[in-house]
Amino acid sequence: MTEDNLPCGVPFDEILDQVTDHRPPRDPRHQATCPTCRATLAELGDVWSLIDELAAQPVQAPTHLLHAVMDRIRELSAQPWYAVLTTPQGDTKIAARVVGALARLAAEDVPEVSLALGGGHHSKDQSLAEVAGPSGEAATDVGVSGTHVVVDIDVIADLGAHLPHLADQVRARIHQDIASYTGLTVAEVNVNIVDVHTTERID
Amino acid sequence: MRFHQDRAYLIALRLTGNPHDAQDAVQEAFLNAWRGLPRFRDEADFGTWLTRIVINSCHHQRRRQRPTETFDDTTPVSATPATDLIVEGQQRHRAAQQAISELSLDQRSAFVLHIFAGHTHAEVGRILGISESAAKVRTHRARRAIAATMHEWEES
Structure with missing residues (x-):
């Protein structure tokens, strides 16, 4: 999951940054047609949703x-x-x-x-x-x-x-x-x- | 004060992964801040200074106590079919928090400040006393490690 480059040549970190920073793709045309990129995007999106959920959880210090x-x-x-x-x-x-x-x-x-x-x-x-x-x-x-x-x-x-x-x-x-x-x-x-x-x- | 208190608790909770340790760390941090207030100088913004003290307290807290412990910052719910979704949500939160807890202290601090407290990399660098690029690298390595851990958790 964490190889440096995907088989299509796109760096894994590029997709990771896209998912974790909620950024648009660097090369939207490639991503729209590349099944490897889209599969990685979907997988990382699913994994990262757990962190996003945790970050969205309201946290308040106990009143005491x-x-x-x-x-x-x-x-x-x-x-x-x-x-x-x-x-x-x-x-x-x-x-x-x-x-x-x-x-x-x-x-x-x-x-x-x-x-x-x-x-x-x-x-x-x-x-x-x-x-x-x-x-x-x-x-x-x-x-x-x-x-x-x-x-x-x-x-x-x-x-x-x-x-x-x-x-x-x-x-x-x-x-x-x-x-x-x-x-x-x-x-x-x-x-x-x-x-x-x-x-x-x-x- | 309420803002600083909630912010401090959020950071401590995500750093320690445990509400009890987080409360102890925040309490210690506020007392240390009170003691150090006469020496607080305007070169740092108050929030930056306080956050640094909170992070130090969390590190001390961790050294004093067991290295890892099962955490649970959620309210227990009774096991009925209607609560399946809540239980699943709690498991997901636990898994995410566990993945964060497994990071090194350096990576975890940068990650928590950026992702949970919403600081920019430049602000993270100022709080931790490192360069912006070093803060970026720590956060990125943390993300890679968490993605790998969460991937394993989802597969298991």
Whole structure:
């Protein structure tokens, strides 16, 4: 059925396009007198009528679909500072500042990053509980929605580091740590290199 | 909104071949679109952008679930002689949808957008991020594959 040319020399694709696009024949005189072309046309027309019928079938989204989406959006909007992991056993909410703290710690683990900055920066010798606890402020800007997070982070690099490469390493490390520690999906990590550091590492 | 919702559902239904998967994919797509709305830029038309998200959601949906499943997007009817025509129609629709489901994802996306959503090849190319001629080739290969599958179904 799908040979390149019909025995009369007309390309099979020409007949296929005629049927599927509902086009007039390229050579009406030949087609009117060629039994091979007419037989192929009839056969393909019959086969393609199934697709045409399916395409003509009206399809409407179920009415509850939009309501379900809007309910979910309302729920997510009501919890802008928490990422929510939903399981059949219950929901787990992770505060944005926890994600921010993890991002900052991940960034500071990258060699040649002196410091990941933020309004509430804490040094690396503090425990994660202290960094991410109620008294800790988010050191980075973190947007959370459902299971997706977007991280904007400011870092200070060691002088001499290749900055684009460093930013890629920070990005990769943040992606990896947030995914493995929280199970959240990191949609975006924007790295701002705001300064360079010349000698010792800052605490 | 109703237009975008119906269009998204139509595309998802034909791509996944299953109303449940289609609903999940559309729901995920709308949530992703809502999350990504602040980053939506005017270089793409809103419908094009949304359609791209729907297609991605369908691909994710497919990866998460079993590769193929018997679909049925029609209302069951009781088996009486009077309903023979309806049943036959449903079988034909199932066979057509099955033939579409057997296409590769690339071909299926191009085919569904062109044949069911009524996009031109240029629009299909823009949505899928490929050239117009590549969209044309994918659609054409899909047509050949479907014609062959449907031919076998009719013969069987």
